Amino acid sequence: MIKWQFRVDHMPFVKIIGSIYLSKNFFWALGILILAFVLGSMSPFVLGIARVLMALYVLIVIAESVQLYRVNDGIISARNAPARLSNGDENHIYILLKSDLPYDCRFELIDELPVQFQSRDKTFSGLLGSGTEKTIQYIIRPVDRGEYSFGNINIYISTLTHMIQRRYQSEAGEMVKVYPSIIQVKKYSFLAISDHLQDAGIKKIRKIGHNYEFDQIREFVTGDDVRSINWKATARSSQLMVNQYQDEKSQDVYTIINKGRVMQMPFEGLTLLDYAINSSLVMLNTAFAKDDHPGLITFNKEVAAMVPASKKKTQITTVLETLYNQETDFSEADYSKLTYWVRKKIKKRALIFLYTNFEGLVSLEREIEHLKTMARYQRLIVVLFKNVELDSLVNHQSEDLEDIYTKTIATKFQLEKQLIVKELNKHGIDTILTSPQDLTVNSINKYLEIKKRGLL
Template structure:
């Protein structure tokens, strides 16, 4: 609940909300009035592990995640939500607690400046522990990471499920555009046919990852890097419109 105003007490009001200090000043009972909290915490969670170092058109995947975080944070604040962020690999770092104060965008921008991959293996078990300890209110968590195989997902799935029990979790990961380009190329040699078959397998596996996450109620965005920001904005607006948070 968010504080709205102090008003005159009328019979039937909840006496637990009486503002005794204001009542003493006015010489009559005054009441703190609250409204349902409309602003929701929106966290951008950036995987800083080595899966995010993959290059695409002169940038790493983490760079696309940083750009998307900057834009979605600004939009969330303009929509009246609280914007925050943090990075993680073997631990949480670069944390900005979700707020909607005037200086929030500057704080997020300064923090994003120091975010980069650290080439470590991302520890999703530690992510779950830190999220449980540090983010107590139900929040929208936009998790930028990358899964290439179902096996890689299954190793982390128990922790993602645990996070999703208390928060609205959206897993955002990337299509391999180089593999997609291979599918439209003409093939002549046995080697080229083999490479194209492998490419088809990996592309199909990405779709299986989406299905697996959706099966457990975890929302997803599978996107080409250059479309990351737009697709993240659309997902956020969809969640707002459907009142899911």
């Protein structure tokens, strides 16, 4: 908690020592002195004590001021922030404090956070020994993409009675960019490369049938499909040998993100659009790690951006920079233009994940023909969002007529979402109905299922 401080650096007589701050201890002592002099007016003995205390008070203030100003640049501080912050994730910030003072001191540190956080209470305090270093760590969670500007680092030190504080200010202003969830990308990228995606909740999909890309011939082990036995190799080696196949590679995988007004619903500080952007980046990075060709399209009333599918080494960086600037104008998405664009620009059959949302059957019926057209030429997966706040309403125990009415409406919306899924499935369009926090895991599960089972 920030101390109550009286800033004296605005007064003309302290322009030279504008870095001195008076703490609450100073005013407590001053209050006691005033009380002593008031009581001293009624008793010469008490007045004598008050004068002694006044002299002691002045000496302590002078001694403490001299102690604080014996060394110039006695405190050095620096902030270590990531070059890129990850939207929606916990990002660690480190502040290094170093003391060159010949004495121990008590410090109070205030870091000036970007205005987006609307926080002025990032305050830390403690003891700092002479000639020692201390690292302070805290966590921030941005919920908007864009540029974030950190301010200065303010350190207030005190010693002895802590009545006087000296301020050290480090010119640590810096601007950092908040990108889509880089932390999730690194996490899933490592798991994909090491083939341990199941550690993050990704299901292990059993292969059905064979893919056609031959990998190698190896010894037969229990559980192998007997139809994979290579009889010629078995005859040559006098032991059972099997053909091993690998997942098909070099397939185009696109994520298409609806930036319209239906994607502006908030959940835990982020909009559905931000969840879709974070998931899309992780999905495409996983596809890249699996030797597929990732691509990206964003749209609302027009197709806003497109990154053609490619296996270039810089592909994920290009996708990241494209997603960084994606915002919405709250317009209605035009699926007819999207369908035309997909038919025109995506020449071969691709796997497409369409991140969008339909809250009612009527809104789906307006767009179903366009979705059917895309599904006819591409492998289309429509990703829809659950309204998880409805779950609490449906599961809430009704206590009065108003609760019953609210619960009935919430149940109706939930059933309508299920009907939307059935309607899409009826036309041969796969769907993922997921809560925002499970979006990434469920999307990757679907991708791996299609890859393993060769359903493209």
